[in-house]
Every structure is written in structure tokens, then in C-alpha cells.
Amino acid sequence: MLRRTIASLKSSISLHITEEKDRICPKHIDSVITFVLGGPGSGKGTQCAKIVETFGFKHLSAGDLLRKEIVSDSEYGSMILDTIREGKIVPSEVTVKLILRELESGDNHKFLIDGFPRSEENRIAFEHITGSEPNFVLFFDCPEEEMVKRVLSRNQGRIDDNIDTIKKRLKVFESLNLPVIDYYAKKGKLHRINAVGTEDEIFEQVRPVFAACEKKATIT
């Protein structure tokens, strides 16, 4: 059922999926889904690696999945490249499709979805297509000048890690991603993390969130 739906998403790029019949659930209804949010350079990827190591989650980075599409023969490659270079957000149907493919592969039921949703459009598309919501959401709260400093010294050869694109990405973060963060705060699902400090200091704020989640899973 899910594979068929992914196939139909591939062939149809218009996304107005609002009816119950169009919804699909991740393969494992007992999955733990965590969204990991924060501005560019706030440390999402760095902390996800620590969470994977300590708590055994599967890390899905929306940015990495999109970058893989650019270097593959994907029909969306050049559109994704142009969008990322401009610091804009790739249409949700493309990103959600890539995430769904990962949610459906392998046996791990605990997912960190890093850098997604980056807009209300992303959020709504995910909810409508999967019929599910995250169990909780991490927000790495970092001052702009620190984010700029980190991105400029990241040295991963990314086309969007230059000062012009960073300025655009920060504007997009403020206008499109902060409303999503607000949405989850109001739902009581947000864990705000102070993203300034050493990597280990920051992880000491992250650890109890996942430890509590593990404890809850043992009790229920």
C-alpha cells in the first residue's frame, strides 16, 4: 500500500492531499518520530550523531537526502540545486517523498528527522501524507552571529555555505521555520535547547529528553 502510494507521489507532483483515503501511515505505527529543528549551523547534525550513538535512533537529514538527489540522476536534481543555492525551500512533495522512502526502509522504528519541517507547508504535507505527527520536537536555539560563524567554518564544500546564501537562509528560517517551532511549542511538544556551549554541554540538555522517552517506552 505504502509503496504504491510513494509510486503515485512520484508520478503526480501536485500536492493537495487532504482526504482520508490519501493518507498513509508509516510501516510501524509504534514508531518514535522526532523532528530536529534550528537555524543553519545551530548544531542539528552534530547533536543527531550523538543521539544516534547513545540512543540508537536512525538519522534522516532532509538536507542530506536532497543533496543525494542532486548527485543522483533524479529528475528533480537541477531544481533542488537551484533552490538550495538560493537558500529557499524545496517543494514539500519532493522532500516528503524522500523522507517516506527512508521511514519505510530498514527495521529501526526510532527516527530523528533533521531539518524538517522547515515551513508550515512542509509540516502540513508530512501530516497529511503520513497521517502522523512527531512524538516530540527539538529546537536548537542559537544566536545568528554564532550560526554564521559556524557555517562559514564548516568546510564541507556546500554550495550554500557562503555569506550571501547564509543571509537568505537566516531570513527563510525566521519567516518560515519559526512559525513551525511556535506551532509545536503551543502543542506542548517542543524541547528548546540552548545551542551555545560545547558539543558535550549541549548534549547534556538533549540526553534527558531521550532518556525520558526510553523510560516511558519501558513502562508502557
Ligand SMILES: Nc1ncnc2c1ncn2[C@@H]1O[C@H](COP(=O)(O)OP(=O)(O)O)[C@@H](O)[C@H]1O
Ligand atoms: N556546540 C558547538 N560549538 C561550536 N561549533 C559547533 C558546535 N556544534 C556544532 N559545531 C560546528 O558547527 C558547524 C555546524 O554544525 P552542524 O551540526 O552541521 O549544524 P546544522 O546541521 O544545524 O547546520 C559544524 O562545523 C560543526 O562542527
Ligand SMILES: Nc1ccn([C@H]2C[C@H](O)[C@@H](COP(=O)(O)OP(=O)(O)O)O2)c(=O)n1
Ligand atoms: N526540509 C528541507 C530541508 C532542507 N532543505 C534545503 C534548503 C536548506 O537550506 C538546504 C540545506 O539543509 P540542511 O538541513 O542540510 O542545512 P543545515 O544543516 O541547517 O545547514 O536544503 C529544504 O528545502 N527543505
Ligand SMILES: [Mg+2]
Ligand atoms: Mg545539518
